Amino acid sequence: MKSINIRPEIETIKDEIIETRRDIHKHPELGFEVHRTAGLVAEKLKSYGLIVKTGIGKTGVVGDLVGGQPGPTIALRADMDALSLQETGDVSYKSIHDGKMHACGHDGHTAMLLGAAKVLSEKRDQIKGSVRFIFQPAEEGEGGARYMIEDGCLDGVDEIYGIHLWDYQGYGTIGIKSGPVLASADMFDITIKGIGGHGAAPQGTVDCIVVAGHLITALQTIVSRNTDPLESTVVTLGKIEGGHNFNIIADEVKMYGTARAYTEENRQLIKKRMQEILDGVAATFGAVITMDYEDGYPPTINHDSATENALKASKAIVGEGAGFPYQSMGGEDFSYYIQKIPGCFFFIGSAPEGSEPMSVPHHCSHFDIDERSLRVGASVFVELIMG
Ligand SMILES: [Zn+2]
Ligand SMILES: [Zn+2]
Structure with a gap:
């Protein structure tokens, strides 16, 4: 005792x-x-x-x-x-x-x-x-x-x-x-806009579900590949919504998440890399991707x-x-x-x-x-x- x-x-x-x-x-x-x-x-x-x-x-x-x-x-x-x-x-x-x-x-x-x-x-x-x-x-x-x-x-x-x-x-x-x-606690909303269409005819569309898949994977590389592994950081996508039905190619997907860091440098690095990845994925697939990033507590x-x-x-x-x-x-x-x-x-x-x-x-x-x-x-x- x-x-x-x-x-x-x-x-x-x-x-x-x-x-x-x-x-x-x-x-x-x-x-x-x-x-x-x-x-x-x-x-x-x-x-x-x-x-x-x-x-x-x-x-x-x-x-x-x-x-x-x-x-x-x-x-x-x-x-x-x-x-x-x-x-x-x-x-x-x-x-x-x-x-x-x-x-x-x-x-x-x-x-x-x-x-x-x-x-x-x-x-x-x-x-x-x-x-x-x-x-x-x-x-x-x-x-x-x-x-x-x-x-x-x-x-x-x-x-x-x-x-x-x-x-x-x-x-x-x-x-x-x-x-x-305790970490900084920032929030972000990402909107992907593409071109919808028939699920059986992808030609001519920009499928936002596929774009989202690439984006999710790419965003996870910020913590695993860009930040120092000895310095803790987190990027979490907590919510994703988009699409209409099983046979319709989605024309919009929204994603919501939070980024955490212990230093201002890492906080800025995450924000910068997120924007670069969004721009890169958008260019790769012909989608329009925008982000609303809100600084939370330091x-x-x-x-x-x-x-x-x-x-x-x-x-x-x-x-x-x-x-x-x-x-x-x-x-x-x-x-x-x-x-x-x-x-x-x-x-x-x-x-x-x-x-x-x-x-x-x-x-x-x-x-x-x-x-x-x-x-x-x-x-x-x-x-x-x-x-
Ligand atoms: Zn609380
Ligand atoms: Zn509390």
Whole structure:
């Protein structure tokens, strides 16, 4: 059994943290529409005596705790939004809103950070510097972090930390490393236009199904042949649609996909090679191929000194359970914060007790967490500030 040293102040409010998480879980809100959640956050932060600003980044909340001694300003961040998904698990705190669910753990992030804010507000005199608590909307796709930054949430902040509950790891572990931990997450739509015709008379047609076949194969060579095999990249075509019937040559095919990379160089390389391949295949078969490529979140690249601080705090709570170098090709808008200032984003093991890691993945309809992990995350936040 690993020895886990939950901070005693967190241990005393653990039921309150769980209650807050379940309340938010039961009332999930999407994107920027996190009105109830933001209201609850603002009310709690005010009751802890913090200076609270609402309506930051549309519906985000920022709370400032000014310590009794001089020092840096450290920001701690949680996201508040849920997903468009029907919850199928059978828990007492199941979502009461059809088609909306906290299936990524952001309910837990908000509850943990509120718990840490409560504990730290009672230690104000001992705090060297200030703590800024950032609660943002719209992490799942709309990039709420960008709007928070535009509204000044990083002004005067020296460092920022964020954590994600992570069901791919068990309770008592914390995944943390410097450098890239999450990838850029770009999206693209490709349209192939050709000339349709009778399925028995291909002469004179430009068959978009055949063109698509060549294009799919060629696009897979970007990762296998163009990028450095020691640097992770992904090109996925997730959806393809086209054609009319078995005996009709298709005059149009659409494809939808995502590209992932850990560096800006690889991100640009993928985009450039995609365009070259599209142009080449179009010329080869006489089709017209267009692409709508949309930049998503940048890669999340942790800074060395902030990672050291996060690792030290994590080790104080879970000892040897901290530090295995977790990486994923998922994307996260925390990346925008640490493009601007030093910081670290890391992963708190939260796989439900008794379940195999990976059996309850994030974004699945029966997602749940081991609620003991909330104590770990809240303790690490407190430890980061108090040392
Ligand atoms: Zn998510
Ligand atoms: Zn998430």
